[in-house]
Amino acid sequence: MAPLAAIQHGLLLANRGDPSAARAAYQTAIASGHADWTPLAALALGALAEQEQDVVGARTFYQQAIESRHPEYAPQAALYLGRLLAGQEEDVVGARTAYQQAIDSGHDDAAPKAALGLGLLLAQRGDIPGAVRALHRTVDSRHVEAAPSAAIALGELLADRGDLDSAWKAYMTAIELGQGAAPLAFVGLAELLQHSGRAAKARHVYQRVIKSGHPDAAPMAALRLGEIWQEQGRVTRALKFYRQAIDSRHEDAAPMAAFSLGQLLAERKDWDGAKIAYQQAVDSKHPDVAPMAALKLARIFLELEDTAGERAAYQVVIDSGDRDAAPVAWFQLGMLLFDQGDLAGARNAFEEALRQARDLGHISLAADAASRLWQILLEQGDKSAAAMARKEAIKLGLDAGRASAEEPQPTRQRRARP
Numbered sequence: 001m002a003p004l005a006a007i008q009h010g011l012l013l014a015n016r017g018d019p020s021a022a023r024a025a026y027q028t029a030i031a032s033g034h035a036d037w038t039p040l041a042a043l044a045l046g047a048l049a050e051q052e053q054d055v056v057g058a059r060t061f062y063q064q065a066i067e068s069r070h071p072e073y074a075p076q077a078a079l080y081l082g083r084l085l086a087g088q089e090e091d092v093v094g095a096r097t098a099y100q101q102a103i104d105s106g107h108d109d110a111a112p113k114a115a116l117g118l119g120l121l122l123a124q125r126g127d128i129p130g131a132v133r134a135l136h137r138t139v140d141s142r143h144v145e146a147a148p149s150a151a152i153a154l155g156e157l158l159a160d161r162g163d164l165d166s167a168w169k170a171y172m173t174a175i176e177l178g179q180g181a182a183p184l185a186f187v188g189l190a191e192l193l194q195h196s197g198r199a200a201k202a203r204h205v206y207q208r209v210i211k212s213g214h215p216d217a218a219p220m221a222a223l224r225l226g227e228i229w230q231e232q233g234r235v236t237r238a239l240k241f242y243r244q245a246i247d248s249r250h251e252d253a254a255p256m257a258a259f260s261l262g263q264l265l266a267e268r269k270d271w272d273g274a275k276i277a278y279q280q281a282v283d284s285k286h287p288d289v290a291p292m293a294a295l296k297l298a299r300i301f302l303e304l305e306d307t308a309g310e311r312a313a314y315q316v317v318i319d320s321g322d323r324d325a326a327p328v329a330w331f332q333l334g335m336l337l338f339d340q341g342d343l344a345g346a347r348n349a350f351e352e353a354l355r356q357a358r359d360l361g362h363i364s365l366a367a368d369a370a371s372r373l374w375q376i377l378l379e380q381g382d383k384s385a386a387a388m389a390r391k392e393a394i395k396l397g398l399d400a401g402r403a404s405a406e407e408p409q410p411t412r413q414r415r416a417r418p
Helices: 003-015 019-032 037-051 055-067 073-086 089-105 110-124 128-141 146-160 164-177 182-195 199-212 217-231 235-248 253-267 271-283 289-303 307-320 325-339 343-360 363-380 383-399
Strands: none
Touching: 003 019, 003 037, 019 037, 037 055, 037 073, 055 073, 055 089, 073 089, 073 110, 089 110, 110 128, 110 146, 128 146, 146 164, 146 182, 164 182, 182 199, 182 217, 199 217, 217 235, 217 253, 235 253, 253 271, 253 289, 271 289, 289 307, 289 325, 307 325, 325 343, 325 363, 343 363, 363 383
């Protein structure tokens, strides 16, 4: 079979759900050694391996296509490899190298997309100057798909840095580039207005975005409108827009709106409504929102003296492994168990809270955990361990900017709610 025909046959087999036969067809094309079809077959094999979550195989075939230096398929392979490795926390260097190879190729499609991917990766890693340069490169390319997305990402990044004028320009550029990016850019502009105290103008822009019906921008605009009305004490309107965002089922706006709705209802002591809203946020499994929502849910169960619900909510947070919420959940679980007289369980929880908080740099929480651990060890009569805990509590207390650590009180009084 001719190499091009083998590739076409492989694509047909892959679409029919027969990856083994597709691989065999692609390998036939690779074995031909053809200058064009061998790198294309390697690219197809890499994509097939990636679909099957075979990172090693995908990397091998993408690298083969890159090394061919084919003017069309090598840059595409470098782009795909960069995207693949960007999702692998342990190989950021590999992702950066692959993206840079695609950028250096000057390919009219792969290079701007790779610069966008590199910019987002660098922003996640805290290299803001590098991220800005990469995103500007994509914007300057005027690429029909990548440039508007890069302009919006640049606007968000600059706004987070407090460079509001440059952020405004970036959003305006996204609007000028068009291609469906305008509603998202208008959300960015409205956020700038909202946070600079021009709420009325922000509301007007958000309303326009909602009317656009954009699948991503409209739910986010509804969320932001809910925030504005809540800040202005217009509870009924805030509830309306939070629920509108929730009903959209948008992967980000809906859980964020559910969390905000839970806060609003909890402030009004509508515990049943708040529980439902927070549970929606928890059920979303959103990596940023769900753990904090579960922590808030635990607070409501504490208010209602529902210890089983409270404990279950803490476990959800702990299982999430969230860097900020999990240590707090361990600490609060320790308080719950201590209140119930389970000193062994409380000790384990405070030890874990201390370990995580200390390792993650939450020094104040670590000091509180060490102090509570000291208290339990005293009650258990473990004087040696208590002395060590006391020493650590004092050191952490000083590190947290305190004058001294407080002497623990031998009482089962519950501490602050989460």
